[in-house]
Amino acid sequence: MSKVYVLHENQEWTEHLFTRLKELNVPFEDWFIDNGTVDLQSVPPEGIFYNRMSASSHTRNHRFAPELTSAVLHWLEHHNRTVINGSRALQLEVSKVLQYLELEKYGVKTPKTIAAVGKAEILKAAEQFEGQKFITKHNRAGKGLGVQLFQSIEALKDYVEGDHFEEPVDGITLIQQYIESPESYITRCEFVGGKFVYAVRVDTSEGFELCPADACRIDDLFCPAGEENTKPAMFEIIENFQDPILEKYEKVLAANAIKIAGIEFIKDKDGTIYTYDINTNTNYNSEAETKSGTFGMLEVATFLGAELERTIGNISVK
Incomplete structure (x- = not known):
């Protein structure tokens, strides 16, 4: 069967x-x-x-x-x-380096990023961000884990040479331009079957670990998804979201045979969009979906059911 x-x-x-x-x-x-x-x-x-x-x-x-x-x-x-x-x-x-290169290939702007292996190399790479805010993140992470904001190279040096430095699982640390949103939020666009379903506004004022899954409320003490009664809502689906960036996202997904994904971007004070994450294991926030009446996992299940029917039909023809 x-x-x-x-x-x-x-x-x-x-x-x-x-x-x-x-x-x-x-x-x-x-x-x-x-x-x-x-x-x-x-x-x-x-x-x-x-x-x-x-x-x-x-x-x-x-x-x-x-x-x-x-x-x-x-x-x-x-x-x-x-x-x-x-x-x-x-x-x-499992590689933000590959994500950024693929996004840029299709005309999607990403933050300036340098990949480094080794503590000395991390500090040297940060010199290119002298006088600017910048962040470090893991090349292979998820949920925003490992993201740290720095105001100076001296602060980075204290972190890298201190006891709290987090070694990435693949050894690759990314040093990245910090894009500051004037309203402290990012936008996550959800796709099923390679097509746009909805966009969700995510409040970033409490930090970077922005896992939308309901399970985060139980497992991840520092995940903002666990905060109750936050105003405005931590996750809020944007009604009738439209932007030319969606067409580029769909091209990226099609070129990489990705059918189900969430793609995140942030706008700076000038309205410029910077895309910084493709999540192919996308999850959804039930509270935000209930308010909007749109359900990501239902869309996924419907898509999978249709694909199964199509596959069964092809098999029977043979």
Whole structure:
């Protein structure tokens, strides 16, 4: 029996999708990927395979889940299975360097960024931001983890040489131009089936860890998604959002075979848009969706169901 296979490493981020698939009577199977094996001589089952592997998996003690998922995805693609957010999507999920290069390729402006390995190299790279605010972040992170704002190179030196320095899991630290929004918010655009669904305004006044998932309210003490009764709302869907940037985003996603994603941008005081994140393991905030009457996981489940029907039809023809 053909079904939807969901590849992931975080049950709390995926249970909402399972609920929606059940509501729509879409057959599915949970492929939780942490430890495991891939028999390269075996043949995958029929169906479609939706990859939800996260760049932040290492923060949940699933250090090699992306590497194992990469092996699984290449095995599936070798057998010409229908894979939603396949190996190329995973490459971008775990590397902001690749994200920025791909965005720039399609005319999407990103903040000035330097990738560095080694503490001395981080400090040297920061010299290019002398006299400006700048941030550091991990090349492979997720949820905004590891983001630090600095007013000076001296402050960065204290951090890098101190006890609180966070070594990125892949060793690559990004030193990046700080884009200041006059209203302290960023915008996250959600796409399903490669097409724009909605945009959500995210309040950044409380910090950088901007995971929208409801699970963050339980697991991540410092994630602003956990704040209750924040005014204005931490996450708020923007009604009838339109901007020419959406067409460019859709081109980026199509070129990289990404069907489901959230893309984040910020506007500076002059209204210039800087895009800084493609999240192929996108999650949604239920409070914001309930207020607007738009539901991301329902859109995803509907899309997966339609893809499964299309795949079954192709199989029956053969």
